[in-house]
Amino acid sequence: MSFSSVYEPQKEEKKIYKLWEKSGLFNPDNLKKAKKSYCIIMPPTNANGNLHIGHALGMGIEDIMIRYHRLKGEKTLWLPGTDHAGFETQVVFEKHLEKEGKSRFDMKREDFYKAVWDFTQTNRKGIRDQIKKLGASCDWSREKFTLDKDIIKIVYDTFKKLYADGLIYRGERIVNYCTKHRTAFSDLEVNHILRQDKLFYVKYEFKNEPGKFITVATTRPETIPGDVAIAVNPKDERYKKLIGDYVIEPITQREIPIIADILVEIEFGTGALKITPAHAADDFEIGQRHHLEIRKTLDTNGRFNELSGPLVGLKVNEAREKAIEILNQNNALEKIEDYEHQVGVCYKCGNVIEPMLMEQWFIALKKPIASKQNKSLSDLALSAIKTGQVKIYPKRFEKVYFHWLKNIHDWNISRQIWWGIPIPVYYCQEIKNEVCQKSKGIIISDKEIKKCPYCSSINLIKDQDTFDTWFSSGQWPFATLKTQKNKKDFQAFYPTGTMETGYDILFFWVARMVMLGLYATDQVPFKDVYLHGLVRDQSHQKISKSKGNVIDPLDMITKYGSDALRIGLIINNAPGNDLVLSEDKIKGYRNFANKIWNASRFTMMNLGSDFQPKKFDIKYIKTPSDKKIIKQLKDTIKKTTVMMDSYRFYQAGDVLYHFFWHKFCDQYIESAKKQMTDSKKIEATKQVLYHVLSQNLIILHPFMPFVTEAVWQSFKNKKQSILMAQNWPKP
């Protein structure tokens, strides 16, 4: 390895990564025996594109932890993987189709699936290369994909178990439906935005007293044909005597009753609420209570159907216009007020989410589970944190986590999309006997079946939906470990050590992993959670493709090197805090890599070819400078070890930087230059130089793996093979 006067990362990094891979040391099976083991499951990267700068941050932190634990001599496993990312990937792929002027609706479902499959496999290759460029020391022999057959098998097993325990049910509920994407979502995929709207005061005429009205305030006049009642609060003096009367709904002219329900707020609007059970959650609840008819007037294609009379065929916004027009004609509009309120929109396309009554699969999160001391899934997830079995860094997110879990509703896990894990269910259409009746005709089967196992009917319908991606990725820690060739992996590495991910998926993913992990394995999936922040651009905007402000980590690596990018993202970036990416900062750390390179070059040149490193001994300390640097080294090791053990990498990196540059280089090397002119001190000084430098390389290695290894390789004598596998110094 030649030692040019400038460190050239692009020349070294590829070689170094190959050297590591060849050594086999990413695989814990090849590491020395150890009492302790440590494992990180890599958050599976979405197989629908390239890595972005946020991945570089996460992977960097994970690699620091992994390399640190490996240096400490633990059996260390970092298990990589990719996620099929159902809805996300389908959307990305459909955009590609759109560019070609195509749509998935022009394709057969199987052909579409095949095309997306190929798309993800191509992306997986690219992602692997990118992860390698980041220097990630993960064990590629254990890589998993969320659509691996054995993973799907585990997902199905969990589904079956949940169903058997009565924790999964099929039910007709009001769900969040996006008419553009034509799928339902869980509550988490709905964003709420503040919107300026209108509040319409609509008059409903009494059946028996023409000319007399009850007025209702609504933001959604287009849903009037779905009305089945007017509800008032039973305590409302204004309306008490009207309860039981009938009024005429003013668009399709149906008679509907006035009912009483405590859910109605006396103060709001006129105190009278129109009840549309198929298209509003509260209304559905009230409808159930009063056994009201359900009128679904909006179809899943986003258009109103014949039940809505004159609004038939119209989209929501068009129907609203039309409804207002009709109400005006019928003289049924009392007044219109400006109204500011929160509206749920699709997190992906921003279109208004329609509350729709649909049959979907739900996970009951609040239902007591007999086999878990009557704790519910959300209870399990809550107590894992409360008892400290799982700790979150930074701690403030524990509060956020509690708050969410305490107020959680059942989780809709079915999606009306094509790309994903199919829901393994058939519905018997005949239900010919009691057994079948008891099962409600629901047959859970992950194999193709032609006949109902209960009543032998051949009239079966396969469920067309797929799982919410988070249902499968929520099982990722145990699923990936249980499906390894090495059958001891689960035993050896579960619960895993640390889950490192972004705070933005605390609910989507972390909470679900805790729930499903505890449910399926009776153990927490990980002991610690480290949450990093979001990377933002110079104007503090969240980086995203749609904003066009993406920063390609590979560009940064090409310009400044992988190590510089890594610590540029990590130093001084406390967990849970967003970070404004600064190219200048990365540039500054490129200089640091160069400094390491040159200090090493200086040392090597001065040691000479016949230098024999000895075990460091106090007798080599000859001068105050020697004494000082040795003490500072010791302090630095002590300090950084504490920091590393408490997830303060952002501080440890800073401490190491200063020690190396300003203490070792600026002070000690300068003294050493003088000392080496004194023949009595030459040998001792060389030993100190070598000792301090080599210790530095070890403790810097998790942060700057490439340059430290490159230097180490230049230094190596026959005994020392690879820096990655050295021993972290004892503090």
Add this chain to the structure above:
RNA sequence: GGGCGCGUAGCUCAGUUGGUUAGAGCGUUCGCUUGACGUGCGAAAGGUCACAGGUCCGAAUCCUGUCGCGCCCACCA
């Protein structure tokens, strides 16, 4: 409607149990530097730690309030 957080040098941020002159990187200014480092060295300027009270021997740090900013959660028409 509920919750979380932030406001420290021109910019981006550290500052973990409250303790000597508040730190870093980048930027700025002034020197130096032909052999480790064209990416180096030395030095300097720059902060009433948002504001107002309070606790304390002592507060950027703890408490209360005010102002400004951001984020998250939420089936009120």
